[in-house]
Amino acid sequence: MTNQQPKNPLHGVPLETVVERLVEHYGWEALASRININCFKNEPSVKSSLKFLRRTPWAREQVESLYLATFS
Template identity: 55%
Template sequence: MQDPSSPPVQARNPLHGLTLERIVTALVACYGWPGLGVRIPLRCFTSDPSIASSLKF
């Protein structure tokens, strides 16, 4: 039995433990900023893109 104050175990959640910064960094490594801008047309990916601007969005 779990302690009520502890967070629930998320064994089936593939994103558990990943930060948004880590996810965006992996996407940039895979697709590059131009590729992300085409796939996801957001200003943070198309106009002067950076990890910081993506996290603020």
């Protein structure tokens, strides 16, 4: 099977794009109120958020869910 994630709506969407679009749409403060993680609250940046989300599956799931709820 060549396409391993045919039903995944985030397939092909980089995590960086997900974070950038959410920040554009909500801003850091509103994003932090929706998803309670420190990388959105204390000196937030895309770079620090990506580092945290790539090693924290539960937080990444929350961010991806919010992205889908917002932009689908």
